[in-house]
Every structure is written in structure tokens, then in C-alpha cells.
Amino acid sequence: MSVSRNESHRMLAELSVPSAPGNERRAMEEVAGTVESLGLPDRTLERLKTAVAEATMNAMEHGNRYREEAPVFIEVSATDAELSVKITDEGTGPAAFDPQTPDLEAKLDGAQTPRGWGLFLIKSMVDEMNVTGDERHHTVELILHLNGRKEASDGRKAL
Amino acid sequence: MAVKHFEAEVRREPGGAVLDLRGEINGFAQETLDAAYAEAEKENSGAILLNFEEVDYINSTGIALIVGLLARARAAKRDLSAYGLSEHYVEIFNITRLSDFMGVFPDEESALDRAVAG
Numbered sequence: 559m560s561v562s563r564n565e566s567h568r569m570l571a572e573l574s575v576p577s578a579p580g581n582e583r584r585a586m587e588e589v590a591g592t593v594e595s596l597g598l599p600d601r602t603l604e605r606l607k608t609a610v611a612e613a614t615m616n617a618m619e620h621g622n623r624y625r626e627e628a629p630v631f632i633e634v635s636a637t638d639a640e641l642s643v644k645i646t647d648e649g650t651g652p653a654a655f656d657p658q659t660p661d662l663e664a665k666l667d668g669a670q671t672p673r674g675w676g677l678f679l680i681k682s683m684v685d686e687m688n689v690t691g692d693e694r695h696h697t698v699e700l701i702l703h704l705n706g707r708k709e710a711s712d713g714r715k716a717l
Numbered sequence: 718m719a720v721k722h723f724e725a726e727v728r729r730e731p732g733g734a735v736l737d738l739r740g741e742i743n744g745f746a747q748e749t750l751d752a753a754y755a756e757a758e759k760e761n762s763g764a765i766l767l768n769f770e771e772v773d774y775i776n777s778t779g780i781a782l783i784v785g786l787l788a789r790a791r792a793a794k795r796d797l798s799a800y801g802l803s804e805h806y807v808e809i810f811n812i813t814r815l816s817d818f819m820g821v822f823p824d825e826e827s828a829l830d831r832a833v834a835g
Contacts, residue, residue: 579744583774604805612777662814665784666791672784675777675813682812 567635577622621647725753732832733763742779764832770801
């Protein structure tokens with residue numbers, strides 16, 4: 559489905575969490591509370607929560623190196639067509655994700671580290687993921703297409 | 718937000734051992750999970766079942782810990798199964814392909830039936 563990105567987004571929330579281990583759950587629950595009024599299907603909400611948690615964890619760990627004084631900023635906005643969650647850290651250069659596609663068989667055989675699931679989970683949980691950055695920030699934007707979700711929750715179209 | 722505690726207890730059952738897991742499976746769970754798994758291996762030539770009924774959060778690091786347990790089980794030619802996962806985490810076990818390498822059951826009864834049948 560093609561979604562126009564020209565429609566202006568209405569801001570639903572601007573959040574921040576200190577970069578401390580475990581705070582990805584706080585981010586996840588705050589975003590879930592913010593989007594409650596959108597009436598997302600349970601399955602979609604759970605997927606969004608996992609994507610937000612993983613992107614926030616990556617931002618805290620690799621972008622801000624778990625410096626509590628360096629918060630992760632989260633912007634939640636929406637149009638009628640899509641929900642956007644932007645997660646920004648204070649890292650420089652390209653956002654640090656393990657570029658290797660996880661291969662479970664290779665991991666079980668010791669050819670890959672058991673870790674490296676974050677980016678794979680994020681991409682699997684949302685419709686689009688965009689990564690941008692400059693000298694002072696990385697931003698990961700998670701996008702859910704809402705029109706299809708409404709159809710699915712009405713049972714008229716299975717995604 | 719305080720990081721939730723993680724607990725794991727071992728139960729002996731016909732066909733193997735059950736690890737009752739409680740709380741969040743993230744990086745903080747590693748030491749407890751590894752120790753419980755080692756306890757479940759002792760004097761047990763049968764299967765090991767992971768009970769997720771009281772687990773409310775698993776992150777990517779937690780997935781990596783489960784991959785590590787699965788690697789240990791495969792090296793020892795031991796069956797490792799899971800039950801009690803929520804619908805969302807069953808989906809994650811499917812997309813990561815964990816469910817291709819370990820049994821995923823809805824409840825303890827079906828998991829133990831499979832373990833006893835060998």
C-alpha cells in the first residue's frame with residue numbers, strides 16, 4: 559500500500575527517558591499509553607511495543623552508551639494514514655545496528671554470535687523503518703500504516 | 718522504572734525437568750537462567766521444558782539467552798521445549814525460527830506428553 563507522507567502529522571506526545579538499562583520498558587509502556595486512543599488491534603500494539611523497546615534499547619546502549627544524563631527522545635505523531643514513532647539519541651555517525659542478518663542455524667553452530675536480533679525484530683514488527691543521523695543525533699523512525707490496520711480489526715481484510 | 722526481578726526454579730517431572738520462569742528475560746536474567754538450566758541438566762537424561770506462563774517481557778537480549786540454551790541442548794542432544802508463551806511471543810519464536818528448532822506448546826500437559834513420548 560502506498561501511503562502519502564505529505565499529510566501533516568499531529569503530535570501525540572514528546573517523551574524522554576534516561577539512558578539506563580531497563581528503561582526501554584518505560585518507553586514502550588508510555589508509547590502504548592499514548593496511542594491508546596487510536597484503537598490499534600492488540601497484535602499490532604504488541605508489535606509496536608516490541609519495536610519501540612528494541613529501538614530505545616539500541617539508542618540507550620549504542621547511541622548514548624548508557625549515560626543517564628543523555629536522554630532518548632521519543633516523538634509520537636500520526637496522520638489518518640500512519641503512526642510515526644521517532645526515537646532519537648545523541649550518537650554520531652550512522653546508527654549502530656548489527657548489519658548481519660541473524661541466521662539461527664549459524665548461531666546454534668557458533669558461526670554467529672547469539673545476539674544481534676534487535677534490528678531484525680524492529681523491521682519485522684513495523685511497516686517501515688527509516689534511519690537518519692547527523693553529527694549530533696541518530697533518529698530511528700518506526701511507521702505503522704493505519705488504514706490497513708483498521709480494515710484488519712474490522713475483519714474485512716487480513717494483513 | 719525499576720528493572721523487574723527474574724526468577725527461575727527447577728521442577729522434576731516424568732520425562733525431564735521444567736524450568737519455571739518468572740519476570741523479564743533480558744540481559745539481567747543471564748546468570749539466573751544459566752544456573753537454573755545447569756541445575757535442570759543434573760541427573761536428567763530427558764528433556765528440558767521452559768515454562769513461560771509467568772514471563773511478561775522478552776527482549777532481543779533475552780532471545781539471545783534462549784538461543785544460547787538451545788545451543789547447549791543441541792550439543793548435548795537433548796530436547797528443549799517451550800510452553801506458556803503469549804500469542805505475541807509465539808510470533809517472535811516463529812519469525813526468529815526458534816520454533817523450527819524447539820517444540821513450542823500451549824501448555825505444560827502437551828509439552829510433557831511430548832517429552833514422555835520422546
